[in-house]
Amino acid sequence: MTLKTTELPRLNLTNPDPKALAAEILQALKYRVGKDATVATREDWLTAAIKVVRDRIVDRWHESTKEAYEAGAKRVYYLSLEFLIGRLMRDAFSNLGVMDAMREALATLGVDLDVIAALEPDAALGNGGLGRLAACFMESMATVGVPAHGYGIRYANGMFRQEIHDGWQVELPETWLDHGNPWEFERRERSFEVGFGGTVESVTSKDGRLERHVWKPHDRLLAVAYDTPVVGWRGNRVNTLRLWSGMPIDPILLDAFNAGDHIGALRESNKADALSRVLYPADSSEAGQELRLRQEYFFSTASLQDIIQRHLSQYGDLLTLPDKAAIHLNDTHPAIAVTELMRLLMDVHLLDFDTAWDISKRTFAYTNHTLLPEALESWAVPLFERLLPRHMQIIYAINAEILLEARASDQFNGEEISRISLIQENGERRVRMGNLAFAGSHSINGVSALHTELMKETVFADLHRLYPDRINNKTNGITPRRWLFQSNPGLTTLIREAIGERFLDDIDALTELDRFAEDASFREQFASVKRANKERLAALIMERQGIRIDPSALFDIQIKRIHEYKRQLLNIIEAVALYDQIRSHPERDWMPRVKFFGGKAAPSYHNAKLIIKLANDVARVINRDPAVRGLLKVVFVPNYNVSTAEIMVPAADLSEQISTAGMEASGTGNMKFALNGALTIGTLDGANVEIKECVGDENIFIFGLTADEVAERRSNGYTPRSAIEGSPELSQALAAISSGVFSPDDRNRYRDLMDGLYQHDWFMVAADFDAYADAQRQVDAVWRDSPDWYARAIRNVARTGWFSSDRTIRQYANEIWNVPA
Numbered sequence: 128m129t130l131k132t133t134e135l136p137r138l139n140l141t142n143p144d145p146k147a148l149a150a151e152i153l154q155a156l157k158y159r160v161g162k163d164a165t166v167a168t169r170e171d172w173l174t175a176a177i178k179v180v181r182d183r184i185v186d187r188w189h190e191s192t193k194e195a196y197e198a199g200a201k202r203v204y205y206l207s208l209e210f211l212i213g214r215l216m217r218d219a220f221s222n223l224g225v226m227d228a229m230r231e232a233l234a235t236l237g238v239d240l241d242v243i244a245a246l247e248p249d250a251a252l253g254n255g256g257l258g259r260l261a262a263c264f265m266e267s268m269a270t271v272g273v274p275a276h277g278y279g280i281r282y283a284n285g286m287f288r289q290e291i292h293d294g295w296q297v298e299l300p301e302t303w304l305d306h307g308n309p310w311e312f313e314r315r316e317r318s319f320e321v322g323f324g325g326t327v328e329s330v331t332s333k334d335g336r337l338e339r340h341v342w343k344p345h346d347r348l349l350a351v352a353y354d355t356p357v358v359g360w361r362g363n364r365v366n367t368l369r370l371w372s373g374m375p376i377d378p379i380l381l382d383a384f385n386a387g388d389h390i391g392a393l394r395e396s397n398k399a400d401a402l403s404r405v406l407y408p409a410d411s412s413e414a415g416q417e418l419r420l421r422q423e424y425f426f427s428t429a430s431l432q433d434i435i436q437r438h439l440s441q442y443g444d445l446l447t448l449p450d451k452a453a454i455h456l457n458d459t460h461p462a463i464a465v466t467e468l469m470r471l472l473m474d475v476h477l478l479d480f481d482t483a484w485d486i487s488k489r490t491f492a493y494t495n496h497t498l499l500p501e502a503l504e505s506w507a508v509p510l511f512e513r514l515l516p517r518h519m520q521i522i523y524a525i526n527a528e529i530l531l532e533a534r535a536s537d538q539f540n541g542e543e544i545s546r547i548s549l550i551q552e553n554g555e556r557r558v559r560m561g562n563l564a565f566a567g568s569h570s571i572n573g574v575s576a577l578h579t580e581l582m583k584e585t586v587f588a589d590l591h592r593l594y595p596d597r598i599n600n601k602t603n604g605i606t607p608r609r610w611l612f613q614s615n616p617g618l619t620t621l622i623r624e625a626i627g628e629r630f631l632d633d634i635d636a637l638t639e640l641d642r643f644a645e646d647a648s649f650r651e652q653f654a655s656v657k658r659a660n661k662e663r664l665a666a667l668i669m670e671r672q673g674i675r676i677d678p679s680a681l682f683d684i685q686i687k688r689i690h691e692y693k694r695q696l697l698n699i700i701e702a703v704a705l706y707d708q709i710r711s712h713p714e715r716d717w718m719p720r721v722k723f724f725g726g727k728a729a730p731s732y733h734n735a736k737l738i739i740k741l742a743n744d745v746a747r748v749i750n751r752d753p754a755v756r757g758l759l760k761v762v763f764v765p766n767y768n769v770s771t772a773e774i775m776v777p778a779a780d781l782s783e784q785i786s787t788a789g790m791e792a793s794g795t796g797n798m799k800f801a802l803n804g805a806l807t808i809g810t811l812d813g814a815n816v817e818i819k820e821c822v823g824d825e826n827i828f829i830f831g832l833t834a835d836e837v838a839e840r841r842s843n844g845y846t847p848r849s850a851i852e853g854s855p856e857l858s859q860a861l862a863a864i865s866s867g868v869f870s871p872d873d874r875n876r877y878r879d880l881m882d883g884l885y886q887h888d889w890f891m892v893a894a895d896f897d898a899y900a901d902a903q904r905q906v907d908a909v910w911r912d913s914p915d916w917y918a919r920a921i922r923n924v925a926r927t928g929w930f931s932s933d934r935t936i937r938q939y940a941n942e943i944w945n946v947p948a
């Protein structure tokens with residue numbers, strides 16, 4: 128089934144006729160790729176097709192830019208070290224309404240659009256949720272008409288490719304730029320200097336007064352811009368994603384070359400290259416590395432210089448910056464921008480501290496995406512001082528300012544003051560990037576209602592007391608274009624037939640689907656769409672892994688980064704317990720189920736990698752045990768990425784969102800699944816809480832400790848051993864794993880992992896196990912009554928339009944950025 132797209136008046140396509148498009152594709156093939164049809168490879172066709180559509184995007188792009196300029200509109204600048212875009216072709220074709228015409232045009236040339244679409248590499252410039260959110264936001268900003276630029280790094284190597292060798296994760300470099308990137312425009316002329324190290328000199332006036340500081344960096348390089356247009360739904364607006372690439376400054380290179388220092392010249396070139404070489408493949412810990420701080424500063428300064436240049440050329444004065452620019456910090460990764468803007472305003476544009484500080488606070492806003500202590504960024508003071516000496520001085524100045532305010536407010540004791548400080552003083556002195564981002568922003572938001580409340584109570588409790596009107600909530604969202612219209616054309620068509628077209632432009636209209644939950648014939652059609660999506664996934668697993676899967680089984684899916692707090696381990700242990708039950712009670716009427724796992728582990732995260740191995744070990748034993756009779760299968764899908772998600776999400780019956788309560792800031796996969804008609808089994812964590820409120824208690828399986836209960840257990844001495852001993856199923860499953868039932872080649876492989884559960888069980892796996900297993904049996908019971916299941920699934924679709932990132936972006940626009948949307 129293909130999604131038929133309708134042309135809208137806004138869209139002024141010069142050439143939507145497939146015949147004419149076909150001629151254009153041939154032209155592009157000849158003159159832009161340099162091939163003729165007889166020798167063109169499939170990649171060549173892909174490039175030619177993209178170029179033809181890109182030309183149309185460029186027209187809208189220039190119009191959008193001109194409109195915003197002429198209106199003197201306030202612009203949004205979204206600074207993010209990650210943009211997890213995935214493929215762009217389907218997005219662009221579908222949003223422009225040329226999918227059908229392009230499909231037909233290509234077919235007349237003997238080219239299958241789906242075949243070439245599958246060749247486009249994923250732009251995997253992100254780790255997980257935070258990066259994907261940035262990509263959804265870019266699309267939504269273009270859709271709701273917010274003039275915006277995304278700023279990031281054009282990593283030559285994005286998120287690593289994952290292979291599974293003998294059950295273990297193996298990381299391979301990802302090379303998305305191998306065949307070039309037909310979407311981007313290189314802007315050599317748009318480049319800015321970036322410095323590191325060196326010294327700070329003070330310039331004094333004749334009467335000895337300090338006039339200003341001049342930073343003389345030791346290393347210098349260039350950040351060069353690469354622009355990718357981002358098309359909104361119906362081509363409504365086209366915004367810019369500007370990614371920076373590191374390049375040596377030519378004179379340095381030339382000097383070295385001329386002096387015969389070829390090695391030296393090469394070294395400069397490598398240094399510059401290194402900055403945009405690779406995405407850090409961890410989403411917690413591993414911080415503290417010098418190259419990471421260099422990357423953060425590199426893209427922050429380039430983006431700010433760009434923003435200032437644009438502002439000055441239009442308005443000529445930086446005092447108006449907060450009225451015309453909203454700069455958003457996606458987590459603390461660009462928090463250094465706070466001090467960089469201060470430096471540029473004071474040292475280059477000669478404003479005094481107070482004015483600069485006022486401008487900065489009114490310009491910046493910051494989103495926090497995690498409360499995990501190991502993911503809260505901080506940098507050792509000596510490293511900071513060596514790399515960014517002037518910024519260190521500015522941090523001390525800002526710190527003096529906020530500590531003065533704190534003391535003047537008369538509401539903090541010494542310990543509280545020390546928690547507000549930008550410098551952590553106990554042990555090694557470190558710069559706290561979260562505190563810096565908070566101090567330098569007028570708005571600080573969390574990404575779900577629960578997460579925002581926890582921010583107020585935990586990491587930012589003191590800063591919140593000092594600045595009580597800054598913290599606010601903006602629950603995350605996902606773009607329905609990619610996560611429903613494109614990835615699930617079957618369901619999209621079915622919804623259109625039921626409730627008409629309106630939901631395509633106003634996702635709230637999905638609520639009209641609610642009454643179809645009662646309609647038996649609609650439920651059957653819904654089930655057959657789901658079935659087709661499951662067959663598509665089963666075919667993919669067959670092709671990639673040679674595993675046969677029965678599409679009539681319940682598809683139970685957990686796809687996300689592998690992390691102990693996300694508790695893939697809880698899911699695997701439950702699979703082991705279920706396996707044991709099926710073997711012990713063959714007479715019972717078990718409901719066939721396939722448990723899918725997918726996700727990458729940070730290369731240095733030992734336990735996460737071991738959990739992947741365990742999933743594969745358990746899969747091997749269960750899948751080939753004839754006693755199971757195919758009632759339970761476990762599949763680990765390698766190299767989980769955006770494109771794999773687009774196939775897996777529409778095929779899910781059950782969505783696993785089982786993090787330890789209080790630890791998952793929001794989750795966005797949870798929203799994607801619900802919107803595609805999967806029921807959620809989950810804890811009251813992150814946005815699950817709000818999903819439950821939207822879909823209703825009967826249409827979700829909630830289990831386990833709440834965030835408050837988790838905190839309470841932790842502080843009142845939790846003893847996992849008694850929880851384990853109180854649960855025979857859990858004890859047996861742990862004993863089996865621990866004793867090597869699933870690892871006969873290395874019986875001790877999981878001993879430490881299991882011992883960890885007995886000893887501390889920080890993530891409360893044992894505490895939640897029985898509740899989880901019970902919830903799974905309830906799932907079986909509802910699944911058995913299939914009309915009831917599908918009624919609940921339909922209600923999930925009907926009631927989760929609120930989780931559109933268009934809603935989220937409108938809230939950011941109205942309540943944080945002060946721009947119309």
Ligand code: 26V
Pocket residue numbers: 254255256257258260407409410411412413414458496497501502503504574603791792793794795813
């Ligand atoms: C932290 C670090 C620490 C240093 C090493 C590199 C690195 C890379 C990323 C991060 C940030 C991790 C925070 C994060 O990804 N949070 C996720 O954000 C999603 C979007 O708001 C949210 O749905 C997830 O619940 C949350 O885990």
